[in-house]
Amino acid sequence: MADLKPQGQPRAQRKLHPKSKHLTRHASTTTSAYPNNASNTTKDVQSVTLELEVDSMALEPLQPRIQSQRPPSLQSDLPWRLSIAPNTLPSSGSNAAEGAKSFTQFFGTALVVNEQAIRLASQSPLASSVSKQALSRPSKPGSAKAKNKSPQHKVVVGDSRDEKVDPSPDSGGIPNVSNEYLNASLSDPSQLGQPQHLLVVIDLNGTLLYRPNRKNPTKFLMRPHAQSFLKYCVDTFKVVIWSSARPENVAAMCGTILTPDIKRRVVAIWGRDKFGLSKTDFNLRVQCYKRLSQVWQDEKISRSHPLYREGHRWDQTNTVLIDDSREKARTEPHNLIEVPEWYGDLKERDDILPQVHDYLNHLSMNSNISACLRSHPWQPTVF
Structure with a gap:
């Protein structure tokens, strides 16, 4: 199983934004006009933004392969983004399933499923057991089908907008x-x-x-x-x-x-x-x-x-x-x-x-x- 820890020493002021493609480089002041909501918490999961780019029929089990992608303009000891793609799945699936479980536990995240990609977002952790069955094509958020999914197949709110065509x-x-x-x-x-x-x-x-x-x-x-x-x-x-x-x-x-x-x-x-x-x-x-x-x-x-x-x-x-x-x-x-x-x-x-x-x-x-x-x-x- 690939080493799942980010490389380099994390900088304390940098945090993960669950859906942004940007790695933050500074802290900002929150004014009194915007009160904090104590019930809304986001776990600090180091200084990276992550994307899972896998086929929807090969979600579980999977063997992660981590590739760092950093734009030249970003000076950082840490990867700017980590893309995870599945290697050849083992026949038993046990090692790959355990690897996926360890990955999600390390970052304290849940999978956000949409029609184009699997994204990591700072929500609740996955179920304690990782299913060995591939997920079906996910329903759009808010639909009856999505609401009736079993716990380990829960779809977190998210929506990939339909592909757009170029203007004429x-x-x-x-x-x-x-x-x-x-x-x-x-x-x-x-x-x-x-x-x-x-x-x-x-x-x-x-x-x-x-x-x-x-x-x-x-x-x-x-x-x-x-x-x-x-x-x-x-x-x-x-x-x-x-x-x-x-x-x-x-x-x-x-x-x-x-x-x-x-x-x-x-x-x-x-x-x-x-x-x-x-x-x-x-x-x-x-x-x-x-x-x-x-x-x-x-x-x-x-x-x-x-x-x-x-x-x-x-x-x-x-x-x-x-x-x-x-x-x-x-x-x-x-x-x-x-x-x-x-x-x-x-x-x-x-x-x-x-x-x-x-x-x-x-x-x-x-x-x-x-x-x-x-x-x-x-x-x-x-x-």
């Missing part, structure tokens, strides 16, 4: 970042004596809330601290809500998450109709791209700048996009705060939005948001 040329195709944008993001950001005005563009599904069932688009679960976070943003910055969902579904989501006071102070609420999609693509599950240049060119949004009459406008130096998808920020990648996608598990401790709150305050003290995020991208910390 009529919808603008796949955009590229401009050289002008990249050059501006390479400038050195200077520290300001007082915070500058920020435009914060916020996603909905997967970022602030979770929609368990697309067939029932009026039912949502709010991410912990979502309303407190939104209130802080509209009190402090200018806010635009932008989702790739249909306008009627965006209206339903906003009716759930926005209080009347917050909704009144949001500059704009945009839906799928603001992506320039062709009629065909609008009704398909295509990849959408949030071109911030479109936001900056909108007259209503442009006039929301507090210093509009003095000639100030929104641009890459003062705009932040908060989304769970890096691909959506393809045209302005260095204006993105990429948050881990939220899967609707209210039992999971989630302090992501308070951390984003604090990082927005930090960004507001810099003269160029894109340069700051390019040199110091935000990364979450989970305690």
